[in-house]
Amino acid sequence: MARERSSLRDNTSAQIGIGTLIIFIAMVLIAAVAASVLIQTSGVLQQKAQSTGKQATQEVSSNLVVKSIEGIRAKNSSTSMAENISLLKMKVGLNVGSSPVDLNQMVISISDGANNNDLIYGNNEKSYGTAMSDFSSSASADTNLEKLLTSTQASPGDNAAYFFTVSKIRDEDVSFSQGSPIMNTGDLVTIYVSTVSGGDLGYTTIGPVTTSGSQKDSTLDIGPRTTVSLVFTPEAGTVTSVDLVTPSSYGTRETIQLYP
Helix, strand or coil: CCCCCCCCCCCCCCCCCHHHHHHHHHHHHHHHHHHHHHHHHHHHHHHHHHHHHHHHHHHHHCCEEEEEEEEECCEEECCEECCCCCEEEEEEEECCCCCCEEHHHCEEEEECCCCEEEEEECCCCCCCCCCCCCCCCCCCHHHHHHHHHHCECCCCCEHHHCEEEEEEEECCCCCECCCCEEECCCCEEEEEEECCCHHHCCCCEECCEECCCCCCCCCCCCCCCCEEEEEEECCCCCCEEEEEECCCCCCCCCEEEEEC
């Protein structure tokens, strides 16, 4: 019986000619275009990933901390005081490792249960199209506080209902000024919010400011047993909320500790 054998042959033939060359060049060009698209896409994705990571880090690291809140009553003398709180004095700092916070871009929402004010920093001229009436970047914090309590303009209206002011307590790196209120880790500031009510407009003094009875209505009414809600919303970072209930009686005290 004959044994069948098979043999393998090498195919040494190849495609030649101008047609083959054109196909080869086309394949090279397609591969180059595809590689260029991939490189460009990966670059865009990398940039977006870095930007998103930076924003996410800022969102979780920019945290305001409210250290304390005091309420100050307007007065004529030590025995003649307003029934309601006329000014909130809030000490605010930053958490350890927090990113810088620009108070010029922060919004403070305050509610007394019936009325609500959305307040911006006195030097912010973007939200309402104008800065706080009579605000000065070169003036002292007490001067700007006086203007917060006593000045008004046609739009948006009384400073007390639309703005807040700030003074620094600790600022080691000199990052804070009235014109550029930047807070870094370790900084401590006092934020002033006017809560003057309509029935307390005739008193002559509120805290360090002599108002001579010219203070403006904030539309808020913070009497005894009032639930007050404060929300601090920075440009970037987490929102800080504080809820408190005022004491059942203010007695003869000019300054009332409200928080903590």
